[in-house]
Amino acid sequence: MDMTEIIVVIVGVILIGFVLWYFFGEREKVAARENESGVQEIKVTVKGGYSPDRIVVREGRPVRLNFYRDETASCSEQVVFGDFGIARSLPPFQNTSIEFTPDRAGEFTFTCGMNMLRGKLVVEKQ
Ligand SMILES: [Cu+2]
Numbered sequence: 001m002d003m004t005e006i007i008v009v010i011v012g013v014i015l016i017g018f019v020l021w022y023f024f025g026e027r028e029k030v031a032a033r034e035n036e037s038g039v040q041e042i043k044v045t046v047k048g049g050y051s052p053d054r055i056v057v058r059e060g061r062p063v064r065l066n067f068y069r070d071e072t073a074s075c076s077e078q079v080v081f082g083d084f085g086i087a088r089s090l091p092p093f094q095n096t097s098i099e100f101t102p103d104r105a106g107e108f109t110f111t112c113g114m115n116m117l118r119g120k121l122v123v124e125k126q
Contacts, residue, residue, distance in 0.1 A: 028052040029122070032063060039064050039099075046076045046090060050110075050119035059105045059123050065098045078113030081121070087113070 001009075030052040032040035039062045045051045046069040057063050069076055069090040079098070080087045090096045102108075105125040111118050 029054040029056060031056040032065075034061070038062065041066065043068060044119070045070055046079070046117075047071045048073070048076075049117050053119035054122060055119065056122045056124060057102060059102055059126050061126075062099060062101045067096045067098065069094065069096070075114060076112050076117055079110060080113060080115075081108065081110045083108040 028051065030042065032042035032055060034040050040057045041064045042052075042055055043066045044055070046067055048071065055065070067079060067088075067090050069092050072092045076090060077092075078087060078089055081098070081100075084100055084102070086098060086100060088096060088098055102121070102123040105123045108121045108123065109118055110121060
């Protein structure tokens with residue numbers, strides 16, 4: 001192999017690593033904080049994705065997810081929690097709170113209305 005081939009291989013490996021990380025890597029995992037009234041609350045910024053996109057809560061306690069949609073891109077105009085039967089519109093540049101009590105532990109995916117943007121709600125056992 002000459003130098004050019006070696007460089008091409010190295011760049012290729014880096015790109016593959018990046019693609020794997022981008023699609024399968026673990027993202028920010030953030031636990032919701034319990035406020036004075038016992039509600040587990042967290043702010044989620046919606047901009048080309050969900051940030052954080054792994055939200056940890058505890059089972060059997062009320063959850064309030066404050067989605068702030070920081071864009072007008074139509075992709076993110078809805079957020080869907082299929083496992084909990086929740087679909088909600090997110091008006092741009094506004095806060096939309098979604099409240100529910102997760103009644104079972106597990107990992108539940110939430111998505112945009114088109115199933116493109118994805119995040120995970122990780123419900124831990126009490
Ligand atoms: Cu979408």
